[in-house]
Amino acid sequence: MxxxxxxxxxxxxxxxxxxxxxxxxxxxxxxxxxxxxxxxxxxxxxxxxxxxxxxxxxxxxxxxxxxxxxxxxxxxxxxxxxxxxxxxxxxxxxxxxxxxxxxxxxxxxxxxxxVPVAGLSALHVLRRLGPLLGSRVMVTGASGGVGRYAVQLAARAGAEVVAISRNPAQADDLRSLGAHEIHTDPAAVARPVHAVLDNVGGRQLVDAFATLQAHGTLVSVGRSSEADAVFPPEILQGDGGRHDRAIRTFFLFGNPATDFSTDLAWLSAEVAAGRLDxxxxxxxxxxxxxxxxxxxxxxxxxxxxxxxxx
Missing domain, CATH: 3.90.180.10 (Medium-chain alcohol dehydrogenases, catalytic domain)
Incomplete structure (x- = not known):
């Protein structure tokens, strides 16, 4: 072959x-x-x-x-x-x-x-974040493969989606996918978020973590920036009532016994029907x-x- x-x-x-x-x-x-x-x-x-x-x-x-x-x-x-x-x-x-x-x-x-890597990653991370109805969820690298699926799935789950894309030309597209706010940098986000799906790493991960409210969670999915994430001490102090925040890692093949067949079929059907772009x-x-x-x-x-x- x-x-x-x-x-x-x-x-x-x-x-x-x-x-x-x-x-x-x-x-x-x-x-x-x-x-x-x-x-x-x-x-x-x-x-x-x-x-x-x-x-x-x-x-x-x-x-x-x-x-x-x-x-x-x-x-x-x-x-x-x-x-x-x-x-x-x-x-x-x-x-x-x-x-x-x-x-x-x-x-x-x-x-x-x-669908496989991008769609499954977005779906499984959002499930880890728990019920999303009424939550503010940030997605960094929102115009990438995982990011696009995450924006759409989070919006369909009832989240208020804050999309981060370095390219401002992507704003209209991301809005059409269900994003409520679009920014080029997490540091520009004014109101705290409940959860973050981070595809970028580096400085964006640090700034995204800083936007988390108390008991919020950031899940690191990708590191497309290939830069180190350096946390100033004050970000980790949890002052102002924003304490007990967590950073979690994600690896699609973290559990080799996972059966992805049902999720692959569902995501593919949603794409085929035009409900996921x-x-x-x-x-x-x-x-x-x-x-x-x-x-x-x-x-x-x-x-x-x-x-x-x-």
């Missing part, structure tokens, strides 16, 4: 190559991949000198089951699915039942390929992967990029 694999001799650290077909374990379905979406972390990881040449990357992929799992788990042959895992940027992918979800027959597989900003053939990768690494994408395989 063909796949996009790490190649440190190229500008993008990737090449389209021929490699062996995956051999599914008894509990895995073999999926013919039709579309994948890009995540900053996987692309950044491909450029890491520690990642061996020939490694096939890719966390998000959507396609069709061509061979059902031998143990009877998961969907039948011919089912359209969205999948999560590793080595997704390939024509074939072996996936356990817990990491794939059936999607509607009329779904745009390119659109639903954006994945914000695809680049879409094209996987032979143009270099263009998409450079746009993502260069911070020129405010949303998702999708590669179509075929």
């Amino acid at each position: 063909r796949a996009i694999a790490v190649d440190h001799s190229t500008t993008a650290h990737l090449s389209l190559v021929e490699t062996a077909d995956p051999i599914p374990a008894p509990g895995e379905a073999l999926v013919r991949v039709e579309a994948v979406s890009l995540n900053y972390g996987e692309v950044k990881g491909a450029a890491d000198p520690k990642t061996p040449d020939g490694t096939v990357i890719g966390w998000d992929a959507a396609g069709v089951v061509v061979e059902a799992a031998a143990d009877g788990s998961g969907p039948a042959e011919g089912t359209r699915v969205v999948t999560l895992g590793e080595a997704g940027w390939a024509e074939l992918r072996a996936v356990p039942a817990a990491l794939l979800g059936a999607v509607p027959e009329d779904a745009d597989l390119g659109a639903v390929s954006t 994945p914000g695809i900003r680049w879409r094209g053939s996987w032979t143009h992967y270099d263009e998409a990768v450079q746009a993502l690494i260069g911070r020129r994408l405010h949303g998702k990029a999708v590669l179509e395989i075929g």
